[in-house]
Amino acid sequence: MKNEFEKLKDSLSKTRKGFLSRIIGILGKKRKIDEEILENIEQILIEGDIGFSASMSIIENIKEKFRVNKECDSDNLFLFLKEEILKMLENSESFQEEKLGKKPWIILVVGVNGTGKTTTIGKLAYCYKNSDKDVLVAAADTYRAAAVEQLDIWRKRANVDLIGTQQGADPAAVVYDSVKAALSRNVDVLIIDTAGRMHTKVNLMEELKKVKRVIAKIIPDAPHEVLLILDANMGQNAINQAKEFLKATKVTGIVLTKLDGTAKGGVIIPIKLELGLPVKYIGIGEDISDLEIFEPKRFVEALFSF
Amino acid sequence: MLEEFTEKINIAFKKLRGLATINEKNINEPLRDLKRVLLEADVNYKVVKSLMEQVQKKSLGQEVIRSITPGQQVIKIFYDELKKILGNSTSEFIMRPNNPMTVMIVGLQGSGKTTLCVKLSHYARKKGRKPSIIAADPYRPAAAKQLEIMGKATNIPVFSRITEDLILSTKENIEDAKKSGYDIIIMDTAGRLHIDEEMMDELVELKQEVVPDEILLVTDGMTGQDAVKTAVEFQKKLDFTGIVITKLDGDAKGGAALSMSAVTGKPIKFIGIGEKLGDIEVFHPDRFASRILGMGDIISLVEKAEHATDRERELQKKLKLDNFTFQDFYDQIQQLKKMGPIQQILEMIPFGGKSLKGLKIDDKQFVKIEALINSMTKEERENPRIINGNRKKRIAKGSGTNIEDVNRLLKQFIQMQKMLKNFSRFGLKKFGKMQTLFGGI
Incomplete structure (x- = not known):
């Protein structure tokens, strides 16, 4: 068994050659789409966390496309592959930083534990503040120790105000206070932090529904934006997360965090295919300015790099 | 899902x-x-x-x-x-007695290191040890504060003084903890990316200076394909001693974590299964394999079936004598019953490759046969030929059935005996035909 592991380990620790050069290497010998090439593509797609089903449907499309003309060059194949995935992410492309149609524009931030909700809120607040908006953040994660303190440090960096309370308080109460404050202070944007919760915990998902109801009670069409924070390191379980959070809070978009590592975050493809949820922002570092608008083309390029 | x-x-x-x-x-x-x-x-x-x-x-x-x-x-x-x-057998987290032990907790951002520190302390305390935690994350806002609050709430001492020189202040904290008599000293390090050279070097230096007894790599159970890269990089730099998988209380299968163990050869020592203090478990490879498959029951049935083969061989020896008695039949039924609900077992048994799904066999059918056999004397079981009219009446009465049932059983049993003589070997495989024979009862 040791030997098998050793071999496996070696193959994993080797720096992956670029997708293009790998495909060219194979095609150089054959110039023909065969099982070996398809298996290579399958590996790249699956290792990017795109998942089995989506990967298979991409490969089926390649087979179909090159069925008649089995001869092909790597450029063609590569181009086709990228277009296929871009098509899957369609509509995400049109997303621009949204014009705030309402005042206050209320953003609710949700997700499982440890995905980077609080950090993302710091970055978002900074972002809005930089475009001359009045921003208020609400610390409604009353569960995790020092969550309020953590958000407090971020909001100071962003130079915005915070509504908070102590650990253990009712999050709905904090949310209520913050929406009221947003109205009375006449701010442009209110960003609400919530506690990380496993999407399978019924009571915690109910709590989230209640938070949403409390907001809607004061401002009927709010929250205007519900952002689900997904860690790019996540595997296929992210699909379940998206499903459950969508059910509980009508998620409007995804923020894909931690893209500065080697994880590709490919799970957003099946999420887009199955649930139609677009990615809006990406997190690419620990600095307050490390938040960018999601660009499908760049995402697809990155999927095949490294 | x-x-x-x-x-x-x-x-x-x-x-x-x-x-x-x-x-x-x-x-x-x-x-x-x-x-x-x-x-x-x-x-x-x-x-x-x-x-x-x-x-x-x-x-x-x-x-x-x-x-x-x-x-x-x-x-x-x-x-x-x-x-x-997954490592085949359980790899215990060993706490040497009478010796202060240092444990370094490392991992990516958001994997659950801080929560694990507190849980691990709780685990050690329950085992009669004196744990304390050293805060060694100067980067995440309010990280040390989070530990202080959690330590206070759970009554676990936290040494959280962090100066400009992280290595030095961590070493001092550890010395303080040792002097205060704590014998499990757990270091909570900052989350970091495995490709961040500078941050990884910091861990390497910390390891060299502190020389921890254990280094645990903490991984989120929901992680995807990239997990192996993280694990390999952490291993290259740190050569950690074990893996902890967190957040397994959801519906994640944790397959990525499984792979981490496979590629590094390092054991998985604990899993985190919730946000409460006691939500930490020693990792058992067999249970986790069942979790991945989502079908522990089938596996255990297969194992049971393997166990049962010894008994089966014994029965076969007997059956080769061409003398299949009611007692053998009865034993066969008992053997089956031991393996679980008969319907479930029969679904596992090959019937010439045909699926048994449509065939409804409930345990009641066997109850009737059992009752009939139970009402026979030892002699009658060994030699059914002696069963005459009076004996039939008694058997029917004793089993709560009627004469027709007894006749049917006898007739079918004799057919079965004949059939069995044609087979030199008899195993469970032929049980299907026996079942067909007894379909009417």
């Missing part, structure tokens, strides 16, 4: 279960299904590939266990390979 998953693996297993013989052709499709199941559980692509190769190789060269189908054996092989990859 979880049901969906179990459904998929069920389909794969069903295809396997029906196979009376195994060859390269017919094993292909079910193995592909299983591959899919593993990939959807986030097991690393290369790990899956090597696992499936092993399963295929071993399946084609398998020794035959008589009481289960070759297809079921493939399932067993699959399960065993999965277990092997």
